[in-house]
Amino acid sequence: MRLLLQRVSRAQVRVAGEEPRGVGRGLVAFVGVGPNDDAAAARRLAEKTAALRIFENEQGRFDLSVSDVRGGVLVVSQFTLFGDCSKGRRPDFTGAGAPAAAEPLYRAYAEALAARGLEVKTGTFGAHMDVELVNDGPVTIWIDSES
Numbered sequence: 001m002r003l004l005l006q007r008v009s010r011a012q013v014r015v016a017g018e019e020p021r022g023v024g025r026g027l028v029a030f031v032g033v034g035p036n037d038d039a040a041a042a043r044r045l046a047e048k049t050a051a052l053r054i055f056e057n058e059q060g061r062f063d064l065s066v067s068d069v070r071g072g073v074l075v076v077s078q079f080t081l082f083g084d085c086s087k088g089r090r091p092d093f094t095g096a097g098a099p100a101a102a103e104p105l106y107r108a109y110a111e112a113l114a115a116r117g118l119e120v121k122t123g124t125f126g127a128h129m130d131v132e133l134v135n136d137g138p139v140t141i142w143i144d145s146e147s
Helices: 039-051 097-115
Strands: 001-015 022-023 026-032 062-064 074-077 119-122 130-144
Touching: 001 039, 001 074, 001 119, 022 074, 022 119, 026 097, 039 097, 074 097, 074 130, 097 119
Parallel strands: 026 074, 074 119
Antiparallel strands: 001 022, 001 026, 001 130
16 A cells, blocks of 8 residues: 655545535545555554654654544545556556455555544545645655555
8 A cells, every 4th residue: 555644734525416525634645555455554554644753742843643633634545646657658557456456445544544533534435536635844754555
């Protein structure tokens, strides 16, 4: 799995025909699932996300996690995190997991975050979404389950 985490002061996702879903202070987790990922990777990355110390303490040091600040997490599926741009000018997405296998792992990641007591909102898997966010910092972290 690949995660692109952005620390935000607020964020929301809109899908046509649905009410917007969002969080205040917290994280946006863009989630890409690869063909070799499994439920254990989803749980491990959720634990890492919940405990990652990327929020500032009173001295301005990264010492607090999203759990510590009682923040929310907006989880958005994004297969394009597996885009390979090494050849040509069009990204190759064949490195992304098949949707039938990826969706349950995307959901498992979100559920594992919620099980840690975090407020979790999600986009709609496979849908075209408009994502609005205010990146706080900016702080953006890349996590890959294979590294």
